Amino acid sequence: MDVQFAKIEGKSTPYYVTVAVLALFSIGGFVATLVMHHHGLHLSGMTNRVPWGLQISMAIFYIGLSAGSLVVSGLYGVFGKMEYKPFARIAAYLAMLFLIAGLLSIFTDQGRVDRVFTKPFTYFNATSMFSINPGLYSGHIMICVFYLWALFKEKGTLTKITSLVVVLWAIGTHTGTGAIFAFVPRELYNSSLLPPSFVSAALSSGAALMICVIVFLFRATKRHLDEELIIWMGRRLLSIFLLVTLYLIMIENVHRLYLADSYEAGRFFLFGGSHSFMFWIGLITIGCVIPAILLFTSGSSSSSPDSSIRPISFRDMRSWTPSSWREWPATRSATWKFCRLSAFSG
Amino acid sequence: MDRRIFLKKSGPALAGVSGAMSLPILASCSSQDAQADSPLAGKKWGMVIDLTRCQSDCTACMDACRQENNVALHGDPRWDVHWIRRATIRPKDESSGLEEKSVLLMCNQCDNPPCAQVCPVQATYKREDGIVLIDHHRCIGCRYCMIACPYNARFFNYKDNPEWPNKEYPRRSHGVAESCHFCAHLLDKGGRPACVEACEQAGQRALIFGDMNDPESEIAQLVKEGLLKRIRADWGTEPKVYYQGL
Amino acid sequence: MKRSTILTEKNRSRWATIFAAIILLPIGISAIGLDVSRDAEMPDVFLEPVDSKWENCIRDSTEMRFRHMDVLKEIRDKVIRYGIRDEVTLAGCGDCHQNRDQFCDRCHAAASVTLDCFGCHYYPESASERTAIPGGEVKNG
Numbered sequence: 067m068d069v070q071f072a073k074i075e076g077k078s079t080p081y082y083v084t085v086a087v088l089a090l091f092s093i094g095g096f097v098a099t100l101v102m103h104h105h106g107l108h109l110s111g112m113t114n115r116v117p118w119g120l121q122i123s124m125a126i127f128y129i130g131l132s133a134g135s136l137v138v139s140g141l142y143g144v145f146g147k148m149e150y151k152p153f154a155r156i157a158a159y160l161a162m163l164f165l166i167a168g169l170l171s172i173f174t175d176q177g178r179v180d181r182v183f184t185k186p187f188t189y190f191n192a193t194s195m196f197s198i199n200p201g202l203y204s205g206h207i208m209i210c211v212f213y214l215w216a217l218f219k220e221k222g223t224l225t226k227i228t229s230l231v232v233v234l235w236a237i238g239t240h241t242g243t244g245a246i247f248a249f250v251p252r253e254l255y256n257s258s259l260l261p262p263s264f265v266s267a268a269l270s271s272g273a274a275l276m277i278c279v280i281v282f283l284f285r286a287t288k289r290h291l292d293e294e295l296i297i298w299m300g301r302r303l304l305s306i307f308l309l310v311t312l313y314l315i316m317i318e319n320v321h322r323l324y325l326a327d328s329y330e331a332g333r334f335f336l337f338g339g340s341h342s343f344m345f346w347i348g349l350i351t352i353g354c355v356i357p358a359i360l361l362f363t364s365g366s367s368s369s370s371p372d373s374s375i376r377p378i379s380f381r382d383m384r385s386w387t388p389s390s391w392r393e394w395p396a397t398r399s400a401t402w403k404f405c406r407l408s409a410f411s412g
Numbered sequence: 413m414d415r416r417i418f419l420k421k422s423g424p425a426l427a428g429v430s431g432a433m434s435l436p437i438l439a440s441c442s443s444q445d446a447q448a449d450s451p452l453a454g455k456k457w458g459m460v461i462d463l464t465r466c467q468s469d470c471t472a473c474m475d476a477c478r479q480e481n482n483v484a485l486h487g488d489p490r491w492d493v494h495w496i497r498r499a500t501i502r503p504k505d506e507s508s509g510l511e512e513k514s515v516l517l518m519c520n521q522c523d524n525p526p527c528a529q530v531c532p533v534q535a536t537y538k539r540e541d542g543i544v545l546i547d548h549h550r551c552i553g554c555r556y557c558m559i560a561c562p563y564n565a566r567f568f569n570y571k572d573n574p575e576w577p578n579k580e581y582p583r584r585s586h587g588v589a590e591s592c593h594f595c596a597h598l599l600d601k602g603g604r605p606a607c608v609e610a611c612e613q614a615g616q617r618a619l620i621f622g623d624m625n626d627p628e629s630e631i632a633q634l635v636k637e638g639l640l641k642r643i644r645a646d647w648g649t650e651p652k653v654y655y656q657g658l
Numbered sequence: 659m660k661r662s663t664i665l666t667e668k669n670r671s672r673w674a675t676i677f678a679a680i681i682l683l684p685i686g687i688s689a690i691g692l693d694v695s696r697d698a699e700m701p702d703v704f705l706e707p708v709d710s711k712w713e714n715c716i717r718d719s720t721e722m723r724f725r726h727m728d729v730l731k732e733i734r735d736k737v738i739r740y741g742i743r744d745e746v747t748l749a750g751c752g753d754c755h756q757n758r759d760q761f762c763d764r765c766h767a768a769a770s771v772t773l774d775c776f777g778c779h780y781y782p783e784s785a786s787e788r789t790a791i792p793g794g795e796v797k798n799g
Binding site: 109112186190191246249327 | 424490491492493526529530531532533534535550551552555556558559560562567568569570571572574586587588589622646647648649
């Protein structure tokens, strides 16, 4: 397969319209952020019961997309597969952009934005995942830039070496993100399966993002798209990552239900809580089962409807659920039996 | 600058430079080293909440806390801040013979505080006398401590506090987290926490406060009896708030 | 008809200049602000001792003039981190310098320094405000 890249000229009216619309969004977001920080974070709709809301969820969603698409991009170099070449560049580029979007989302979510760029450096806390992750994230962006440069210059060996680093680093990035939740003493967060399931969810959403972007771009610009490529990606990448994610989530919840210690917490999460429907409908049904059915039953060209569902639903629900998990200990303290008091022993 | 304080200040910065490579070592030594002339050394403050004496309709401790520490009350449960609060716990099934209980909940002042572990700026830390408190000058408002606390004891200032009853103690701006600190500012001056004083004045004496390292103190003897319970000690957080009659 | 594109080889340096100008804008503004503040009238009355329990300031006046922010931060860290409350804190400054308007705000306004202290720490703006509130005698905290 021979791939040719052509430079776009950026002269058409749709191009200018796109730029203008995006600029409007940015200005709106900037103003909204200023207003929110002048009046306090209650404008974001977060409460003392659910302290991490949509912004953190979106940040994790973006970081997942970034890590996922970077891994997909890196696969081109690692395995030297020419199938990946058409989207290796845009995947690495989008990985960079999505990570910046995620970091902006976290940044605007802080209560004291004025201190964010000074205090974490002056008073570095090596035990906090929030201190370790920025290192991973900024490294991620740097590696993206370097990898992009290597791709554009068509450096053979260098691309191969960089892509290996890129894949490992991207997995590390999202492991770190998962560890934010996993390394916390609460039943519904605390699980060593959380980081791996974050990673596999990120990989699946990265593959889905690529399918989306490529299908959209090629159709919008009326260029010829090799359908085989999309089907290959859907069948080989997306479906595998999807099943792995489903498997990890299943193990995590079964383990939780199995142990008497965390049975009540697991039951609350799956069936009792106010957000359980999100898990079942959002994560399991829309996020995993429907895409899986579409992927495995579809013919040659129907992977595109699936790809439009995937990245929006899956990671989003995956990361939305944590914010509702905090409700659990409050509710659990209302339950006599599970106010797990251990008698003081010496 | 005082040399001692300079060393204190530069310690975390050096930790930042040496980075994550030496994580396990740093975890043990970058946090506050023992300070020889600290007035806090050797103390270990703890509290016993005696639920058999606590009246479920009494709000003396909560009111006193708000008065002393300027804890914000907006009248909206979503944004109200509580340093000490009351919760009702019910038996899971009626046949168990257990009855409803009203329990005071507060920051448990853990010996292994998860909030201090996850704070990215070391704004939350454990003082040498075991009190976990927040440096509000440093807090960036990431709310990770609220996620990490298994007791839901941390609250966030989503709005500015409209009230300022105690001008001697600062209030908090919007955008920082806060929780009970055993009235550390009163302890340092030889006093006792406001809730303990208020409880005694209300004639209940349900809150017993003292130095657990002092074998003569009431709390040390109560703890020694071994009949007290701690909430969710199974997480290894080693809380220093004990419950009687839970 | 040929339309011009935004970024061409020719005008690339022009865009680079504009970008650099935007990046450097804050520095320029500060430089101008510094220049303005040099001309602004600086208050010369710093101390209005009112039958105080303190004889002298916590540091000598030269040090206070140039390093008061660092001194305050050192005391703050001592108090918060190590519980050493042996020195006068921010509230204690008000024992002698009762007039925040004169003592803090005037100079900081002239030097265009935004203070973040008094949202949380109580320091009455004028001596009259101090006596107006109940329990206004702010002790050394």
